[in-house]
Amino acid sequence: MNEKEKLILELIRKNPFMTQNELAKQLKLSRSAVAGYISSLTKQGKIIGRAYVLPEPSRIVCIGGANVDRKAQCLSAIQLGTSNPVTVTQTCGGVARNIAENLGRLGHSVSLFTVVGNDQEGQWLLETTSAYVDISQTVKLDKANTGTYTAVLDEKGEMVIALADMAIYDNVTSDFIQKRWSHISSASMVLLDTNFPGEVLKTVIERCRQENIPLCVAPVSAIKVKKLPFDLNGVTWMIANQDEALALAGVEDGNVEAACEKILERGVDHVIITQGEKGIVFKNKKGEHGALPTPKIEVIDVTGAGDSFISGFLYGIHNGEPFVKSCQLGMCCSIITLQTKETVCSNLNQHLLKQTFAQYFSREV
Template sequence: MRQAASIVCIGGANVDRKARLLTPFRLGTSHPVVTTQTAGGVARNVAENLGRFGHTVSLVSTVGDDRDGQWLIDVTSRYVNTSFIMRTSKANTGTYTAVLDECGEMVLALADMVIYDTVGKEWMKQRWPELGPISAVVLDTNFPKAVIRLVIEQCRQEDIPLCVVTVSAPKVKRLPSDLSGVTWLITNEAEAKAFVGSDGHTDDIMEAILHAGTKNVVITSGANGVAYAAKQGETGTLAAPKVDVVDATGAGDAFAAGFLHGVLGGRAIEDACRFGMSNAVLTLQTAETVHPALNEHLLQAAYARYFCEGRTK
């Protein structure tokens, strides 16, 4: 029986620990908080979201030979093929510790991601043929430059749709200057500016990113919505729905997954952005990094609520 093609997500799988402040933040003193632990990592989060939508998804990542690593695999394997996750004794499982204010917005985040430096280009090259038929690739920027470059080159050579999701302003610089082979680049304002090395207008930044070789770019701006541009000339902005935020962690990853669900389902970039924002809104309204009841029905209901009601037909 022929193996079904899968979306392959490559990058981070972390333990997210969140401490939410119960009083306003002040430097130099302790604060009462409520702490939680969830599964995280950009590639892992996107993979779980897509798996919950019914896609066949595989995750390529690395975790430590420790309890955190086993816990991550157990939690993720409910929705994702985790057989390509490498266990290593060279480093602890990656952790992301966020301090959130009373409104759920990030005050400070601490990332222990040394483990991703243990992933080499040769390891990825050996794994690639084992991944089976691939329908699309999602790549975050947690792995070293050589690995990121290899994945982009493979996708370009094999004509595989590739979505790159940036992780942070420092890590966006791991991307090559030539983005040929990238179908969609999803990033936020700070990361986009860090990539182009400019603090200009969003339209100019998107134009520079398209000039670097990607076919489409989407820049997210939280409550200020998203801007998008395609090489074919389609550009625009969308306002974000107004919702009460419980916790902002994971909203960007949720956007990427919702967007991909849209474009892989044949939606134009503008409508795919609406799916991305619908999924981000669902995540913003839960304390979990991935909405615990997420499925395609919930996504479609959010899309209908925030983007169809009251819209002119």
Template sequence: MNDVEALILKLIIEDPYISLNDLAAKTDVPKDAVAGYISSLTKQGKILGRAYMLPERRQVLCVGGANIDRKIWAKGVLELGTSNPAESSKSCGGVARNIAENLGRLGNNVSVLTVVGDDHEGHWLMEYTRAFVDVAPSEFLNGQSTGTYTAVLDHDGEMTVALAEMSVYDSITPAFIDPKWGYFASADFIMLDTNFPADVLERIIERCRKENIELCITPVSSPKARKLPDNLLGVTWLIANKEEAEAISGITIENEGDFFRAAEIIIHKGVEKVVISRGDKGLIYFTRKGEAGVLIPPAISVIDVTGAGDSLVAGIIYAHLNGIPTEDACKIGMACSIITLQSIETVNPILNNKQLLETFKQNFK
């Protein structure tokens, strides 16, 4: 930002309703040039749009998917090729949205940037989400259907297969993101899932790196993890499961050593801290500074695994924002995940700071 831009920004902060004529007069700069400087300030995220709206400071911006989750539970052992007795439910989902709601329930100032269809389900999804999260950065898209995720769970609550219909995200381009950069620039921390197209992911990663904005990436699935660029320099955290880590690292993980080898490859791509979850076997963490470890979860009764990975990410981000070291941040993430595993909801409605602290103390003394 040059001296003229700094002066224009100062005048706008003092009077957000100041006109172009007044800005030109007070800066001794032609009106068309002032308009150019304002355009530059908008692209930098210093102001939002033509009304000179100053971006509100948001602690976390979650970017990516917001879907309708449909879950089908088999009442008995699943048999392929035949009809199975089952129960079903519908709830709000989407990786970015789920993480945002978890963080909101933990008291963070959080917003979500996503797209949904301009349909009944999209409006229902956003109306529910706004109770915990600022949805102002998000948009309804005409002619598009809100994304859906359908998970089939066995009688033990483990996912056997999942089906995703998320073509709504294919329409997102870097040109959609650039005018919204003010939401990124005014955040302390960005959480990015991999629902958006590859060129959009690369643009966000590159701009966060250039502007020194902390960024956490969590892949949605192994196919979508392959959309990430090779250059991940500037990424603070990358939190993935085994299959996603294999897709990013390019190796097959067969034993505990392979988990750390995959993490090291990802670190060499530029990431500062890598966490790879291992389901009921816990997780491993590995950092550029040489921190490394394995965390084994306590034995608990699992009701539903859906959303557990999202709550793990939310707990780690929550801990990171509070200055908690890597190992303890991972433990807090696991405690958050434990709360989710003991609920049929994708985000457990009992989650709050007190519940998280109690779960942490009970399981990670």
């Protein structure tokens, strides 16, 4: 950013509604010259939107899916080939959306970049999410249905099978990202799930690498993780469950240590593999590695636990906490979610997170 651009930003901060003619007069420049500087600042992400809207400091951008989640939990042991009595609930879902809402509930400024159908489900999703998340960059598509995800759980709350209708995301192209890059580039951190097509994932990873924007990737599933490009340089944190990590690494013998190494070789800075009740393992390019066990708790419902872990981890990193403590905060977020039937716990807040951390990992809040 040159001196003229710095002066323009300073004037806009004092008065965001200054016209280009007013800026030109104060700086003794032509209006066309000011327009050129404004265009440059917009491309850099220093100015966003109309009326010279300046980006919020420390904003996290979440890019990916926003779905309607339906859960059918069996009331007794599941029996195949026949009707099973269940209770059905409907909530907002989508990995990127869930993480965005969790972060919003934890007090962070967060934006969601996604697509929904121009239908009742899409409207409900946006209205519910907007209480905690900036949805100004979300697009409604007229000729597509809002994504849906249906999970069947056994009587213990463990997932038996999940059914996903995500065809809407096939409509997203790299142009969706390019047109909104000024909003993304001003973020302090980006979260990317793998619901969008491979070309879109590649674009986000490459541009984050080029502009040194910290990037966390959440693979969504063992199938969708394969949409990621082979070159993962630019990915700061890869947070995957065991199945996703093994699929990404091409490891078939269940060796998570080998999976970590192979993922690092593809360019990722830090790899975290979640293993449910077994805890997590992690490794980075510096050769640092370790494992953290999961505290013993009573599990009510596993849906959303992985998204919660990522949210808690990013909360810690964003607040300057050490890597291991950030992992512990991620576990605490999961613990809170696992003890409710909600995909995103409606009681989640910073105070509850700190209480949970004190209970399971430290007496110091």
